Amino acid sequence: MSPTRGTPAPLAPPAPPGRRVEAGVGRFGAVAGWAQRHRWAALLIWVAVLAAVTLGSTAAGSAYKNDFALPGTDSQTATDLFTKHGSGQAGDSVDIVLKDSQGIDRSKAAVEKTLAEVEQLPGVAEIRSPYVDASAVSKDGTIGYATVTLDGKAEAVPKEEVAKIIDTAKGVESDDLQVELGGEAVRGAEDKGSPTAELAGIVAALVILGLLFGSLVAAAVPLITALFAVGSALGLIVLASHVLTVADFTPPITMLVGLGVGIDYALLIFYRYRQELTDGAEPSEAGRKALDAAGRTVFFAGCTVIIALLGLVVLGLGSLQGVALALALTVLTTMAASLILLPALLAVFGKRIQRHVLKHAARTAAKGKAEGRRWRALASAVQRRPLPALVAATIALLALSAPALGMRLGFADAGNDPKATTSRQAYDLLAEGFGPGFNGPLVVLAQGDEAAGKAVSSALAGTEGVEAASPAMSSEDGALSTVIVYPETSPQSEGTADLVHRLREDVAPELERTTGATVLVGGAVAASQDFSEMVSKRMPLFVAVVVGLSSLLLMLVFRSVLIPLKAALLNLISITAALGAMTLVFQHGLFGVEPGPVEAFLPVLIFAIVFGLSMDYEVFLVSRMHEEWERTKDHSLAVREGLASTGKVITAAGAIMIFVFGAFMLSADRMLQEFGLGLAVAILLDALVIRCLMVPAIMQLFGKWAWWLPAWLDRLLPEVTLEAPRDGAPAGGGQTAS
Numbered sequence: 001m002s003p004t005r006g007t008p009a010p011l012a013p014p015a016p017p018g019r020r021v022e023a024g025v026g027r028f029g030a031v032a033g034w035a036q037r038h039r040w041a042a043l044l045i046w047v048a049v050l051a052a053v054t055l056g057s058t059a060a061g062s063a064y065k066n067d068f069a070l071p072g073t074d075s076q077t078a079t080d081l082f083t084k085h086g087s088g089q090a091g092d093s094v095d096i097v098l099k100d101s102q103g104i105d106r107s108k109a110a111v112e113k114t115l116a117e118v119e120q121l122p123g124v125a126e127i128r129s130p131y132v133d134a135s136a137v138s139k140d141g142t143i144g145y146a147t148v149t150l151d152g153k154a155e156a157v158p159k160e161e162v163a164k165i166i167d168t169a170k171g172v173e174s175d176d177l178q179v180e181l182g183g184e185a186v187r188g189a190e191d192k193g194s195p196t197a198e199l200a201g202i203v204a205a206l207v208i209l210g211l212l213f214g215s216l217v218a219a220a221v222p223l224i225t226a227l228f229a230v231g232s233a234l235g236l237i238v239l240a241s242h243v244l245t246v247a248d249f250t251p252p253i254t255m256l257v258g259l260g261v262g263i264d265y266a267l268l269i270f271y272r273y274r275q276e277l278t279d280g281a282e283p284s285e286a287g288r289k290a291l292d293a294a295g296r297t298v299f300f301a302g303c304t305v306i307i308a309l310l311g312l313v314v315l316g317l318g319s320l321q322g323v324a325l326a327l328a329l330t331v332l333t334t335m336a337a338s339l340i341l342l343p344a345l346l347a348v349f350g351k352r353i354q355r356h357v358l359k360h361a362a363r364t365a366a367k368g369k370a371e372g373r374r375w376r377a378l379a380s381a382v383q384r385r386p387l388p389a390l391v392a393a394t395i396a397l398l399a400l401s402a403p404a405l406g407m408r409l410g411f412a413d414a415g416n417d418p419k420a421t422t423s424r425q426a427y428d429l430l431a432e433g434f435g436p437g438f439n440g441p442l443v444v445l446a447q448g449d450e451a452a453g454k455a456v457s458s459a460l461a462g463t464e465g466v467e468a469a470s471p472a473m474s475s476e477d478g479a480l481s482t483v484i485v486y487p488e489t490s491p492q493s494e495g496t497a498d499l500v501h502r503l504r505e506d507v508a509p510e511l512e513r514t515t516g517a518t519v520l521v522g523g524a525v526a527a528s529q530d531f532s533e534m535v536s537k538r539m540p541l542f543v544a545v546v547v548g549l550s551s552l553l554l555m556l557v558f559r560s561v562l563i564p565l566k567a568a569l570l571n572l573i574s575i576t577a578a579l580g581a582m583t584l585v586f587q588h589g590l591f592g593v594e595p596g597p598v599e600a601f602l603p604v605l606i607f608a609i610v611f612g613l614s615m616d617y618e619v620f621l622v623s624r625m626h627e628e629w630e631r632t633k634d635h636s637l638a639v640r641e642g643l644a645s646t647g648k649v650i651t652a653a654g655a656i657m658i659f660v661f662g663a664f665m666l667s668a669d670r671m672l673q674e675f676g677l678g679l680a681v682a683i684l685l686d687a688l689v690i691r692c693l694m695v696p697a698i699m700q701l702f703g704k705w706a707w708w709l710p711a712w713l714d715r716l717l718p719e720v721t722l723e724a725p726r727d728g729a730p731a732g733g734g735q736t737a738s
Contacts, residue, residue: 028299029292032343036284042344046228046337053235063241064248066319073530074504078445078522082482085475094148094162094183096169097426099433100176103141104130107177114172115146121168123161125151143433150185162189166422182414182426190421200666202227204659205263212652213274215356221345222270226262229337233258233330240329246322252672253323254330256664256679257609260657262334264613265302266342267656268620269294271649273346277357283350287343295339297619300557302335304550305612311546312608315538317531320601324608331612375647379640379696386697393694394573397685401576403583409532410492410597412670415439418594431490435467440491440525442500446481448517450474453481455515460485463507465499481517491525492596500526532600542604546611547572556717557619558626559709566698567622570690571614575607578682586674599671602678610682617654617691621646625699629707639699647692654687 035042070076096118098104098111108131119127130136130144137144148165150157162185173179202223209219237254240246272294276286309331312324346353382389414427430438446456453472460483461469470484485503489495500521508519551564558564582598589595625642629635661683664676699706709717 026292026296028295028339029288031339032288032291032295033284035340035343036287036347039344039347042340043348046232046341046344050228050232050235053232053239057235057238060239060242062238062248063246064250065241065245066247066249070317070527070530070534073527073534074520075522075527075530078443078520079527081445081447081480081520082443082475082522085477085480092150092157092183092185094150094165094181094185095426095430096146096148097143097180097182097429098130098145099143099178099180099429101142102176104137104144104177105141107172107174110172111146111177114169118148118165118168121161121164123150123157124165125149138433143429145430157185159189162186170422178425178429180422180426180429182423182430186426187414187417187421187423190417190423201259201660201663204663205259205656208652208656208659209263209267212648213356214360215353217349218270218274218353218356221342221349221353222263222266224345225266225337225342226259226334228341229262229334230255230258230330232337233333236329236333237326240326244322244325245319246326247319249669249671250323250326252664252667252669253605253675254326256661256672256675257327258330258334260660260679260683261302261305261331261613262337263656263660264616264653265298265334265338267653268298268616268649269338269342270346274353274357277354278361283346283354286354287346287350290346291339291343294620297616297623298335298338300553300619301612301616302331304553304615305331305609307549307553308546308608308612311542311549312604314542314545315535315604317534317601320604323601323605327605327609372644372647375692376640376644378647378692379643382693382696383636383639383700386700389693390697390701393689393697397573397577397689400685401573401580403581403588404576404579406587407579407583407603408494408587408597409535409600409603411528411531411600412596413439413491415490415492416594416596416670418668435486435488436490436493437467437487437496440487440496441523442485442487442503442521442526443523444469444483444485444503445520445522446472446483446511446515446517447479447520448481448515450478450481452515452517453483456481456511456517456519457483459507459511460503463499463503465489465495465502496525497529500529528600532597535600535604539604543572543607546608550611550615554615554618555709558622558707559714559717560707561709561713562702562706563622566695566702567615567618570694570698571611571618571686574614574682574685574690575610577685578606578610578678579603581681582674582678585677586670593673594670596670599674602671602674606675606678606682610679610686613657613683614686614690617650617686618695621650621691621695622699626707635704635706636700639696643692643696650687650691654683657683658687 096115098107100107104111112129112131115127115129118124126149128136128147128149130146136147166181166186166189169181170179205226206219206223209222210216213219234251234254237246237250269290273286273290276289277283281289306328309324309328312320315321414421414423417424417427419425427439444456444460446453450472453474457469457472460466465488467486467488469486472481472483474481487493487496487499489499503521508521511517511519547568551568554564554567555561579598582602584590585593586598587595621642624645625638628638628641632638658680661676661679664672665680667673667676
């Protein structure tokens, strides 16, 4: 009687001594075979692709655009009205801040001469001197500022032009007169950018790979694969920026994710290739079998990451959709490189790698050391006391997750910049001379007649939490009045967020009732708050979509109900623990970091990326356990052998990603620092605590129920094969060969 669907196939008879059982070659093995036979053509294709996209992207240039539009929010409605009815300021501005303890008037002649020079520079539309605007001078006369109106938005003005403005203005500085410059354009021009983080990550990856394989050639193969993939992806993203809305912070994030994922995928395949060589396969056969087996794992893991990234579309935020599409393209490129470029490289260096692998295996055998013995011992220790191990790990992760409950989302401003930068110095001087709220004013619009505008200004000036309110300024067509409101608290303070809510929920409705005007609270600070609240509101739907689709894929692969639930819960706890670490460091200022809010879009990006990458390790580990379970039906043995077979490579892959991601802590960009820390902590917890402790403990507690799937559900779900069995292992259940 033939086995029915979902029932494991009977054990195959053992192979005769000295004879290897050739597993059927599936689609990935066939692709590897083509790449091996046409190795030089495959390499030439990748070199040509990399050269073409690099030259094309260099010629076309980038067209990055930050789209933080928030349809339906007060801040976006205010911005649209402001644009529709005319503005006196077409572009962004730069503040030239002056401080003289004896009063800025004594340097008036020199300052006005310098301001005249600045006004003639490229990129400058107009300039307003503090000597003709009393409101631009502090009450004690020691601090003042000139407003330089640019001829475009900050991101559109070339950094070279902004740097010239900085250098010219700084020329008037003396022992008595301090000159600093602030504004988003200045912050962008100060970002010098450096390959330090990328180079540090690459060097760390090369060292770990060298220690893992003991050969420079073997270590270089996964790294070369990743670099080709990332280089191609970066060029494609530059070209895509002309068609899609891609934010200007996308390239460094792409480099960060592409290096980590690319090396990780190539390593998983290369490690399986090494195992096949150790078992006696010839290089060409080992390459096909490695791709036919681990290649499927990489393909599934990559699809999971892409699904998680595309889940960001659910949030409906234009700025994140472009980033998500760019990162999905990067992951797709790394998958293609791992499945096509890597086997070609293995064919080129196969004989050299084989000699080294067999020599290393012989030395290990001579010492009487079994492969994976330490991981086998760890699994046995966890299996003896699964519940205490699980409880201890869970308590530790929950404790680290706790700070995430108080996470404040927002956007970093000059107040979070290093204290030595001129943008931070300008920020501090303006706060000193005009109050902390001066750096983050609210823009209140009153759509009505002039009398309504005056009434709104008067009411706002007397509102609790407001330091000052400007007179109402009419638009060009007179249909709109603008009132600049300066809070008593700094832009990132909770008091400022409370003020925005108070103005919208209490003050504005009353003003609309008494004046008949439409009152809206906008400005950069209010828009930042709207963005953060929208992300928080839509996050549950996003999480549900990503977790649901990923769990369904795991259910298809492993024919189990409990394994997808376990994977989802453990992934969620590792991500929240990482967010908790980010909160401690960047919001509460641990380790001397300048405290401030966590960038509003980072939690969802980190969730999407880490959830997908965590599935990578989950599939790699559990598929080994499943393979052993199908072969022996001994659940405890399956757990031990699964960890023994994969513990080393999972730890190495995790270590590489931790160093690659952690290297971005060296960046001067706060956003990249947050992103790098969040990803590094999540991978550290996932590779060590979850995969090496919690998964074996839970699988031991589940016992044979880990592989349970109701018969009716088994009949409904289509068959999905993942990893072909090793030689001598039977095909069965979710592990059949294609």
